[in-house]
Amino acid sequence: MCGIAGYSLSASSDVERTLAAQALLAGIAERGADAVGYAYVAPGGGIAIHKQRSGASALLEQVVLPESVNEVLVHVRDYTKGHPRIEANNHPIRHGAVVGVHNGIIFNDDDLMASHGFERAEPQMTVDSEAIFALAESSGGAAEALGELRGSMATAWLDERRPGTIFLARGVGRPLWVGTAREETFFASTKAALEVVERFLRLKLRKRELSEGTLVVAAEGSVLERKRFKPDRDFEERSLPAVRAPQEGAFCLQRLAALAAL
Numbered sequence: 001m002c003g004i005a006g007y008s009l010s011a012s013s014d015v016e017r018t019l020a021a022q023a024l025l026a027g028i029a030e031r032g033a034d035a036v037g038y039a040y041v042a043p044g045g046g047i048a049i050h051k052q053r054s055g056a057s058a059l060l061e062q063v064v065l066p067e068s069v070n071e072v073l074v075h076v077r078d079y080t081k082g083h084p085r086i087e088a089n090n091h092p093i094r095h096g097a098v099v100g101v102h103n104g105i106i107f108n109d110d111d112l113m114a115s116h117g118f119e120r121a122e123p124q125m126t127v128d129s130e131a132i133f134a135l136a137e138s139s140g141g142a143a144e145a146l147g148e149l150r151g152s153m154a155t156a157w158l159d160e161r162r163p164g165t166i167f168l169a170r171g172v173g174r175p176l177w178v179g180t181a182r183e184e185t186f187f188a189s190t191k192a193a194l195e196v197v198e199r200f201l202r203l204k205l206r207k208r209e210l211s212e213g214t215l216v217v218a219a220e221g222s223v224l225e226r227k228r229f230k231p232d233r234d235f236e237e238r239s240l241p242a243v244r245a246p247q248e249g250a251f252c253l254q255r256l257a258a259l260a261a262l
Contacts, residue, residue: 001240002091002103003028003189004176005074006156008166010183010221015201017065017072019260023200024074024186025063026256027193029056030249031103031242032078035090039073039099039158040065047099047158051075051090055248060255070220071166073156075101078244081109082127089127096121098137100157102129103189104174107235108150133157141167143215143227150232154189154210165224168216171231179205183221190242196253200260 005024009015021038036059037051043066052059056076065072075091082089091101095118106112109131113120118134132146132155139145141159152173158166168187170176179186179194181203187210188194194207210216217225243249 001031001078001242001244003031003076003193004101004103004154004156005186005188005193006072006101006166007187008185008218008221009070011070013183013221015184015203017067017069018063020197020201021063021065021072021074022060022256022259023197024188024193025056025060025076026249026252027196028074028076028189029252030246031189031244032076033245033248034079035077035084037075037090037092038063039092040069041071041158041163042066043068045160045163047160049092049094049099051087051092053084053087053090055245057248057251057255060252061259070164071158073099073101073158076248080105080128082125086124088122088125091129093127093129093133094121095130095133096137097160098133098157100129100133100136100155102132102153102155104152104154104171105237106131106149106151106153112148136167141217143229146171146215146229147231150235152237153231156187165217165219168210168218170210170212170214172212172233173237176210177207178210178216179207180223181205185218185221185223200256
C-alpha cells in the first residue's frame with residue numbers, strides 16, 4: 001500500500017510551494033517506508049525528479065522547491081513488485097516524456113509492455129507501475145487507454161509535452177481524494193492528508209473522493225476535464241492495511257509543525 005499526493009496551483013496562488021509539498025508528504029508518510037520521492041515541473045521546462053530509498057522522515061526537511069513551481073507529485077512506497085534497491089523501480093517513475101506515481105498493483109504489466117512493443121525505460125526495471133505511464137505516453141493521456149490495465153490503481157502523472165498540466169486517475173481498489181480552493185487543486189491518497197494541508201497552509205478545501213474509473217485533467221489550480229473509463233475488475237488482490245509505517249507519519253507531522261513555525 002503506497003501513498004500518492006500532489007498539487008496544481010495557479011501562478012498567482014500565494015501558497016508556499018515547499019511547505020505545501022512537505023505537508024502532503026507528511027500526510028501520506030504512514031503509507032510506506034521502502035522509498036520516497038517527489039517530482040515537479042522545473043522553471044524553464046523539464047521535470048525534475050528526486051527519490052531515495054528511505055521513509056519520508058529522511059526526506060521531509062530536504063524538500064526544496066522554487067516558488068515558481070506549480071505542479072508537484074509526491075510518493076511514499078510500500079513495494080510489491082520491483083525491488084526498491086533498483087532506483088528505477090521507485091517513484092516517481094519516468095517513461096519517456098511522462099513522469100508518474102502510483103498506488104496499487106498492475107497484474108498485466110509485462111503483457112501490456114510486450115503487446116504494445118514498449119521498452120523498459122531502464123534495463124533492470126521490473127516495477128508494474130511503468131505500464132501505466134507507458135500507456136499514458138503512447139496515448140497522450142487518453143482515458144480509454146487506462147481500461148487496458150488489470151489491477152488496482154490510483155495514479156497521477158506529468159507529461160513534458162503538456163506543460164502546466166497534471167493528470168489524476170482512479171481505477172479500482174485504491175482511494176484518491178481531491179481538494180480544491182480558489183486557485184489550488186490538491187490530491188492525496190486519503191482525506192486526512194488533505195486535512196494536513198488545510199491545517200498547515202491555512203486553506204479551506206472542498207474535499208471529494210474521486211469515483212472509480214475517472215480521469216481528471218487539471219492545470220493552473222483548476223480541474224479542466226473529467227473523463228470516464230471502464231476499469232478491468234477481473235482480478236483478485238490480497239488486502240493490505242492502509243497504515244504501513246505509523247512511526248513515519250507521527251515523526252513527519254511533528255517535524256512539519258516545527259518547519260511551519262520557522
